[in-house]
Amino acid sequence: MIANLPFIAIALLIGIAFAIILLKKNMIKMVMGIGIMESAVNLFLITIGYREEGIAPIFTSAPEGSVMVLPTVQALTLTNIVIGVAATALMISMIMIIYKKYGTINSDKMRRLKE
Amino acid sequence: MNLLLDNLPALLIAVPLLGAFLVPVIGRFLPKIRDAWIILVSFLASLAAVITAAAVFLKGTLVYVFGAAAVSSAADSGGIPFRIIFTIDGFGAFMLLSAAIVSFAVVLYLVASQKERSGKSEFYALYLLLTAGIFGMVSTGDLFNFFVFLEINTLAGAALVSYHRKGGIAVEGAIKYLIVNTVGGLMVLFSIGLLYAQYNSLNMAFLASQMTWTTLNIVALVLFITALGMKAGAVPFHFATPDAYSVAPSGITAVMVVASQAGLYGLFRVLFTLYGGSINTVTIGWVIIILGILSMVIGVTMALPQKDIKRLLAYHAVSQTGYMLLGVGVAFAVLGDPAATAAFGQTAMEGGLFHIINHALYKGLLFLAVGAVIYRTGVWSLNKLGGLGHNMKWTMVFFLIGALAIAGIPPFNGFASKLMIYESVFAFNPALSIIAMVVSILTLASFMKVFHSVFMGPRLPEYENVKEVPKLMIAGMIILTIFVIGFGLVPDLVVDSIVSPAAAALLNQGSYITAVLGGGL
Amino acid sequence: MIGDLITGYGFWNPLIWIIVMATGLLFAWLIWRCGESGYDKGTEQTKPYLSGNDEPPKSDVHIRGGNMYWGFTHALKGYYDKLIPLHSGVVNDYLTWFVIGVIVIFVVVMVI
Structure with a gap:
């Protein structure tokens, strides 16, 4: 049970993120929802790389027969954090322009492109 | 020279990336040679792509391992390949070819059409990043790498869509595209995590050799289908596609078509190479077919009443994506049945794949031609345009060729691929084939409307002084036109030399795995 | 061949x-x-003949894009009335369709 706790947290976080993205009309909140989803995915990646009693994956001077956590997923998480920062920054700056031009950040009002 | 040839797959990414980051530097200190630099970098990148593709078609699958002593030895470290790896097989080479042609033609066009605009250095830097993203997506053999290039593709694409703000409306289209595709990208990463959790590898060939039919894998597959379908613009995930295409600068839209087809590439790669025969192909095949039919019908019926010229073309892009999904979906549905695959599955597949490159070419041509009209008149609405054929003869000819090709009129390339889809799908299920033909007729009808209302009719007073577009823009369109006509005149050569290897690469999952892992595993 | x-x-x-x-x-x-060639450019012959009325200005003659296929969309009114509102332009709706698509495809794949 306790080992599954991170996965329950991930499911909850993704659920919350989708609820925010689908229900909130405020664009800033939507971006926050995407941020939560990103964190959930990062948490997921870190969790699948975790090993009981694992040590940091540094091969030089590692004790004999020790278990290491998986390094690949940590690299993936770092990459995803960087990508997430870029995506969030771009989205926020676009919302700024939308606010300047449309006077609103409500996604209901932001619909000059439709049909 | 040999060093360059050996490292071609790395150059595919290195050339556009380095070129992209040097553009702002050059734009700052040597603004005069910036345009020449862009054309040079884009030409070199396209050249690398074409040579790589040629090498793959001549010698078979190309495996390139980053950082390894011998570039083709992937199966080190006890059989589990963990290095970043590029695996370019027939299908990847095919996509590289279409991306190379379109991206180079569009650069020529952009250099002329962006001449009067500001902020050009960053614009071209983003453009080259987008090219790098597309090249990377279609050549990588590593799932996480695929995700990284997918995100580069999405971010650069969204930034380019919003580049000329047009009173905020372009930003609106871009942010919709960005939000939708970021969520899709995260879902792709989530499903990559699901696969990694089970098999401890990101290498597509290794995963493919281990794949089984479990619930977790089904979740991952469904997320892949929906998220990559969203990138490709399949109904009902297409909503952001017309929004983004209709406001992007015209040359960019032509490349966005290729960028979304890279999503389609990912979808087919996941279906055929990653999952292949390990899943219930009939059900998944029908899911793809139904997505295709919905895309075709809804895309074209939404296009008919449109009044914004680029939005109309964007809905046609959705509709044409349906043809590809239909052809390839039929091939996937009969994947488990060798007799049916030989009888019509392979032809359906070839038709669907051939349509990918054809669509990239003629839809690129159409967007460029429409962009030329907008460049000279500044008008988007079909209700206001008219009589431009008198002043813009070249643009009219290019648009007509593109329109006939998309409607499937012989002897242009759209007809050849559509015929292959019709006849092979008819053997699978006649009703699907009939729907496809009706959609084609509606496509012709809607292009009659565009052609008539933009180019035909008497010379209108408000467009009395409209001139033909600059020569470089025409050059970009000519490149695409040559391929549209050429592919239509010798479809058998094209199918035999590039489409059949692509279809064979997808249908034969084992060859992909063997190419990467060697015969030992 | x-x-x-x-x-x-x-x-x-x-x-x-x-x-x-x-x-x-x-x-x-x-x-x-x-055939017989009796066409002379620049004469009365080439002007449009509209029952003796004057020719209207050029911009009125041209049939604009918005007027084409009016009949088609009118005949399929029921279909279009349902379809067009779906393209609402609200980005939340776009993502709702994504979630619906995921659920529907998952159920279909699991059940069949």
Whole structure:
């Protein structure tokens, strides 16, 4: 049970993120929802790389027969954090322009492109 | 020279990336040679792509391992390949070819059409990043790498869509595209995590050799289908596609078509190479077919009443994506049945794949031609345009060729691929084939409307002084036109030399795995 | 034969098609040549004749894009009335469709 706790947290976080993205009309909140989803995915990646009693994956001077956590997923998480920062920054700056031009950040009002 | 040839797959990414980051530097200190630099970098990148593709078609699958002593030895470290790896097989080479042609033609066009605009250095830097993203997506053999290039593709694409703000409306289209595709990208990463959790590898060939039919894998597959379908613009995930295409600068839209087809590439790669025969192909095949039919019908019926010229073309892009999904979906549905695959599955597949490159070419041509009209008149609405054929003869000819090709009129390339889809799908299920033909007729009808209302009719007073577009823009369109006509005149050569290897690469999952892992595993 | 594209049921050869079309055009040209040439540019002959009325200004003659296929969309009114509101332009709706798609496809794949 306790080992599954991170996965329950991930499911909850993704659920919350989708609820925010689908229900909130405020664009800033939507971006926050995407941020939560990103964190959930990062948490997921870190969790699948975790090993009981694992040590940091540094091969030089590692004790004999020790278990290491998986390094690949940590690299993936770092990459995803960087990508997430870029995506969030771009989205926020676009919302700024939308606010300047449309006077609103409500996604209901932001619909000059439709049909 | 040999060093360059050996490292071609790395150059595919290195050339556009380095070129992209040097553009702002050059734009700052040597603004005069910036345009020449862009054309040079884009030409070199396209050249690398074409040579790589040629090498793959001549010698078979190309495996390139980053950082390894011998570039083709992937199966080190006890059989589990963990290095970043590029695996370019027939299908990847095919996509590289279409991306190379379109991206180079569009650069020529952009250099002329962006001449009067500001902020050009960053614009071209983003453009080259987008090219790098597309090249990377279609050549990588590593799932996480695929995700990284997918995100580069999405971010650069969204930034380019919003580049000329047009009173905020372009930003609106871009942010919709960005939000939708970021969520899709995260879902792709989530499903990559699901696969990694089970098999401890990101290498597509290794995963493919281990794949089984479990619930977790089904979740991952469904997320892949929906998220990559969203990138490709399949109904009902297409909503952001017309929004983004209709406001992007015209040359960019032509490349966005290729960028979304890279999503389609990912979808087919996941279906055929990653999952292949390990899943219930009939059900998944029908899911793809139904997505295709919905895309075709809804895309074209939404296009008919449109009044914004680029939005109309964007809905046609959705509709044409349906043809590809239909052809390839039929091939996937009969994947488990060798007799049916030989009888019509392979032809359906070839038709669907051939349509990918054809669509990239003629839809690129159409967007460029429409962009030329907008460049000279500044008008988007079909209700206001008219009589431009008198002043813009070249643009009219290019648009007509593109329109006939998309409607499937012989002897242009759209007809050849559509015929292959019709006849092979008819053997699978006649009703699907009939729907496809009706959609084609509606496509012709809607292009009659565009052609008539933009180019035909008497010379209108408000467009009395409209001139033909600059020569470089025409050059970009000519490149695409040559391929549209050429592919239509010798479809058998094209199918035999590039489409059949692509279809064979997808249908034969084992060859992909063997190419990467060697015969030992 | 060179140029044959095998499509499973038959074949498609653009070269033969072009030869046939060229022959057709040749015959059309021959028939056209037999006609009488009585067309003079720049005379009254080339002006449109609208029952003796004056020709309206050029911008009124041109049929604009928005007027085309009015009948088609009108005939399919029920379909379009349902379809067009779906493209609402609200980005939340777009993502709702994504979630619906995921659920529907998952259920379909699991059940069948």
